[in-house]
Amino acid sequence: xxxxxxxxxxxxxxxxxxxxxxxxxxxxxxxxxxxxxxxxxxxxxxxxxxxxxxxxxxxxxxxxxxxxxxxxxxxxxxxxxxxxxxxxxxxxxxxxxxxxxxxxxxxxxxxxxxxxxxxxxxxxxxxxxxxxxxxxxxxxxxxxxxxxxxxxxxxxxxxxxxxxxxxxxxxxxxxxxxxxxxxxxxxxxxxxxxxxxxxxxxxxxxxxxxxxxxxxxxxxxxxxxxxxxxxxxxxxxxxxxxxxxxxxxxxxxxxxxxxxxxxxxxxxxxxxxxxxxxxxxxxxxxxxxxxxxxxxxxxxxxxxxxxxxxxxxxxxxxxxxxxxxxxxxxxxxxxxxxxxxxxxxxxxxxxxxxxxxxxxxxxxxxxxxxxxx
DNA sequence: CGACGTGTAAC
DNA sequence: CCTTTTACACGTCG
Numbered sequence: 001x002x003x004x005x006x007x008x009x010x011x012x013x014x015x016x017x018x019x020x021x022x023x024x025x026x027x028x029x030x031x032x033x034x035x036x037x038x039x040x041x042x043x044x045x046x047x048x049x050x051x052x053x054x055x056x057x058x059x060x061x062x063x064x065x066x067x068x069x070x071x072x073x074x075x076x077x078x079x080x081x082x083x084x085x086x087x088x089x090x091x092x093x094x095x096x097x098x099x100x101x102x103x104x105x106x107x108x109x110x111x112x113x114x115x116x117x118x119x120x121x122x123x124x125x126x127x128x129x130x131x132x133x134x135x136x137x138x139x140x141x142x143x144x145x146x147x148x149x150x151x152x153x154x155x156x157x158x159x160x161x162x163x164x165x166x167x168x169x170x171x172x173x174x175x176x177x178x179x180x181x182x183x184x185x186x187x188x189x190x191x192x193x194x195x196x197x198x199x200x201x202x203x204x205x206x207x208x209x210x211x212x213x214x215x216x217x218x219x220x221x222x223x224x225x226x227x228x229x230x231x232x233x234x235x236x237x238x239x240x241x242x243x244x245x246x247x248x249x250x251x252x253x254x255x256x257x258x259x260x261x262x263x264x265x266x267x268x269x270x271x272x273x274x275x276x277x278x279x280x281x282x283x284x285x286x287x288x289x290x291x292x293x294x295x296x297x298x299x300x301x302x303x304x305x306x307x308x309x310x311x312x313x314x315x316x317x318x319x320x321x322x323x324x325x326x327x328x329x330x331x332x333x334x335x336x337x338x339x340x341x342x343x344x345x346x347x348x349x350x351x352x353x354x355x356x357x358x359x360x361x362x363x364x365x366x367x368x369x370x371x372x373x
Numbered sequence: 374c375g376a377c378g379t380g381t382a383a384c
Numbered sequence: 385c386c387t388t389t390t391a392c393a394c395g396t397c398g
Contacts (some may be wrong), residue, residue, distance in 0.1 A: 034387045044387040059384080062386045069383050107390095225393070243392090245382045251386060281383060290376085300386065330384095340387090377396085384389080 002173065004126045006113040007148040007156035008096060008133060009031050011165035013109035018078055020142050028098035029055060029075040033063050036255040041067060046080050050165060062146050062313060069192060082108075095128050102242045104153075112153050114242035123149065151176065154238035159187050176236040180207040188233050196231070198222070205330050212236035226347055246348070247284065251294070252277045253342030259298050261330060261337045270322050273343045278315040285351045287313045291321040294342030295329055306344075315353060318343070 008018070014032040019025055029051035041063045048057040048066070052075060057066045063077070089108045097103050100113035119125040119309040130147040136141050141222045146167040148159025155176055159169040169289060171179045180188075184194040198221060204210050211234040218227040232238065252273040259265065270293070281288065292306035309317070317373075322343050330336075 046387075060387080064385080110384080168388080190382070194381060206378090248391065249389090251389060255387080255389065286390090298385095302379080304398075307376060308376065342388090344389095349392095374388085374398100376398090379393105381386105381393085382391085 003116045003151055003158040004119045005150055005153055006115055006130055007160040008145050009160045010109040010110050010143055010145045012047050012049045012269050014047040014080060017085055025076045031057055031066055031075060031077050033077055034079050035079055038255055038257055068096035095136055099129060102326060104242045112144055112242045123170055152238040153191060153240055155236050182235050183207045185210055188234055198351055207234045224333035232306050241290060248343055249345035250280055251342055253294060253340060255340045256338060259337040259339050263330060264337060265342055266326055268345055269341055274315060274319040277343055281313055286348045287311045287351050288345035290317060292344040293322050293325045295338055296340035298337050298339050
């Protein structure tokens with residue numbers, strides 16, 4: 001079944017929005033930061049616009065590094081304002097919904113669109129739809145985006161990467177092999193540093209080499225599933241549908257003012273995070289069965305601890321469970337101090353509408369819970 | 374198999 | 385000297 005899939009990626013979204021609402025910074029190098037609050041410049045770069053990227057400033061980099069690169073240059077550092085970015089994002093996603101047979105939002109600034117039907121299987125028509133989308137986003141919001149078009153999500157995603165910013169790249173099914181052939185494996189979506197290293201040590205450097213590599217030998221290194229996944233990617237194969245997936249887990253994480261192993265100090269932070277998480281749980285109308293804490297130590301090593309309980313959506317239960325997990329963690333790791341701490345809920349299920357008076361439901365068997373839609 | 378924990382990846 | 389959030393694969397254990 002041949003498909004036509006678009007990937008729409010808003011160009012340096014956060015930075016562009018700040019330029020739009022603050023004319024004073026237009027045309028300058030702009031760096032959007034997540035400040036952690038433990039010292040003046042602690043935190044990381046969320047987005048750098050293209051002017052800032054020219055200086056070597058990139059997303060994920062510590063703010064202090066970015067400031068060093070910006071030394072003596074005219075660079076604007078701004079704190080992020082996710083609330084505002086989300087508002088604009090929602091408007092754009094609504095606009096995209098009108099342009100697609102199906103849509104899948106993957107992050108605040110990215111979405112896949114299946115346009116197979118409305119393009120009538122024609123790449124030319126798909127390109128017209130993409131131009132239409134780019135025009136609308138430009139007129140309505142003053143923003144540019146990069147669009148990739150391909151026979152599946154993987155190719156659409158890599159096509160949108162191909163030309164940025166304000167790009168439009170079409171990779172027809174007949175062009176997939178050529179598009180990928182000499183691409184370094186590190187540029188394949190889903191292949192990161194570790195996997196690139198492992199592939200390189202097998203002498204594999206390009207997508208073509210990966211696609212043609214002996215499958216059995218690859219399986220010995222990566223296991224059957226991962227090996228299959230890797231070779232599919234290298235061949236541009238991706239059957240996953242464009243559809244909004246239900247959330248599997250929801251989490252919140254925060255940075256402590258200073259490294260500590262003090263129970264009450266950490267619980268205070270957990271309390272904040274649990275409150276925030278509960279708001280989201282309520283908004284999503286879900287219940288959860290598993291609670292985890294995420295402990296990030298001074299050396300940034302991550303450890304998790306989790307417990308599965310009776311299905312609930314109660315904030316007190318959430319915090320209580322997190323607290324007991326934290327107590328266990330501190331007991332098992334005496335002397336270890338935490339830098340950051342997080343809380344997560346998983347095993348989510350849609351919340352059922354209450355049909356009987358408060359509390360009465362506990363007299364009934366809950367074995368049918370899995371059948372709820 | 375379900376629960377739990379870790380690693381990898383991307384944003 | 386360092387953010388945040390999510391997904392998924394996989395190993396291990398009982």
